[in-house]
Amino acid sequence: MLFPFVKQYDAMDCGPACLKMIAGYYKKNFSLDFLRKRCFITREGVSFLGLSEAADSIGFKTLGAKIPFDLLEGKVTLPCIVHWQQKHFIVVYRIKKGKVWVADPASGLVKYTRQTFEKGWAHSVTDGKKTGLVLVMEPTPKLYEEDDQPEKKGGFRFLLEYFRPYKKYIGQLLIGLFVGSLIQLIIPFLTRSVIDIGINNNDIGFIYLILFAQLSLVLGRMSVEFVRGWILLHIGSRVNVAIVSGFLHKMMSLPVAFFDTKLTGDILQRVEDNNRIEEFLTSASLSILFSFVNLLVFGIVLALFSWKIFLIFLGGTILYITWVSLFMKSRERLDNQRFREMSAAISKLIHIINGMQEIKLTQSELSKRxxxxxNQATLFGLKVKSLGLIQYQSAGATLINEMMNILITVVSATAVLKGDMTLGMMLAVQFIIGQMNV
Incomplete structure (x- = not known):
């Protein structure tokens, strides 16, 4: 059974997120907001004592200690909370054969070797042994007397409300999608006709007619894409303004105490992330839908030409999607870490600019810089990891795609030699492969 992982929303949410995970392990559901209040969280986060008192208040028996790894492995009830890298809280939920499984609210479910774990956890030495802070938590009957405080569900329904005024434009986009797919369906058959009818019958008039038809279809598709771009700009800009305006309205209605527990960087980063939401909803989601429809259309055309080629295309596509999907969790984890570090970077810059007088008085210019x-070095490291992951993902995907294309070319050429396919059909197949690689 997978451990009930909870991702932290803000840079200082690691403590409440750890409590929520351990409560979830014992089948209790408390909202992060409820746990934040119990922890007395501030802009500096939550203290070890505050975390212990919050756990006690919801029905856990707690014990804070500084212990070596051997005691953590053999004597401590899991899951427990440990202090990580002297600035973060994570949950240790399994230790076996020198491996440590942790739930990091910032990074996800991670497995460490003993050496790597001790490097991040054990920063003290007691009686000649490396030791680290741990908060042992055991449930009491009081835990099950507490009423659950589930999170309020948001999701896409909340976002879709912003698109309701633009139903007419969304309908136009769907019509454009249908027209574009219809054009994509027709072009391979026109390509086939140029070879099988025009060239084989030496009919130059027919060839010119087909080429003119292809040119007209291409111009029609370009016009559809041109109009689609303007519609997306119209919808996207207004939706983005509406989302940010709603965010600001809600934020301004919150009590002053709310801002005592939030970093400025977290708030600014959330405003910036609205642009990513707008891009996904207006551009990326439509591109995904368009690609899926094209995949379906071209798959039908290939099936009409040759079932063998269609099966190769289907198998290659499934393998391609599987390979790309294998990296999504890692990319999500790196993206979450990037969000946290970007938020910290913004907060540090604002603190330096606003606190310049204090920095000068305390002569702490060097330490602040x-x-x-x-922080920038950490961000650079995340960018390096992200680039390496993307390149590895792209290299494998490209290799799978090219192998599929080569295999389809070989099979179609062999079919032409055997008389099972015409040369026009082969060129149509090559056109489809080219379109799928765009």
Missing amino acids: WDWEN
Whole structure:
């Protein structure tokens, strides 16, 4: 059974998120907001004592200690909370054969070797042994007397409300999608006709007619894409303004105490992330739908030409999607880490600019600059990891795609030699492969 992982929303939410995970492990559901209040969270996060008192208040028996790894492995009831890298809280939920399984609210479910785990956890030495902070938690009957405080569900329904005023434009986009797919369906048959009818019958008039038809279809498709771009700009800009305006309205209605527990960087980063939401809903989602429809259309055409080629195309597509999907969890984890570090970077810059007088008085210019540079080094490391992951993902996907294309070319050429396919059909197949690679 997978451990009930909970992702932290803000940079200082790691403590409440850990409590929520352990409560979930014991089949209790508390909202993050409820746990934040119990932890007395501030802009600096939550203290070890605050975490212990919050756990006690919801029905856990807690014990904070500084212990070596051997005791953590053999004597401590899991799951438990440990202090990670002297600035973060994570949950240890399994230890076996020198491996440590943790739930990191910022990164997800991660498995460490003993050496890597001790490097991040054990920062003290007691009686000659490396030790680290741990909060042991055991449930009491009081835990099950507490009423659940489930999270309020949001999701796409909330976002879709912003698109309701633009139903007419969305209908136009769907019509454009249908027209574009119809054009994509026709072009391979026109390509086939040029070879099988025009060239084989030496009919130059027919060839010119087909080429003119292809040119007309291409111009029609370009016009559809041109109009689609303007519609997306119209919808996207207004939806983005509406989402940010709603966010600001809700934020301004919150009590002052709310801002005492939030970093400025977290708030600014959430405003910036609205642009990503707008891009996904207006551009990326439509591109995904368009690609899926094209995949379906071209698959039908290939099936009409040759079932063998269609099965190769289907198998290659499934393998391609599977390969790409294998990396999505890792990319999500890196993206969450990037969000946290970007939020910290913004907060540090704002703190430096607004607190320049205090920095000058305390002569802490060097330490503040080094702190910011360390944050930038961490961001650079995340970018390196992200680029390496994307390149590895792209290399495998490209290899799968090219192998599929080569195999389809070989099979179609062999079919032409055997008389099972015409040369026009083969060129139509090559056109489809080219379109799928765009």
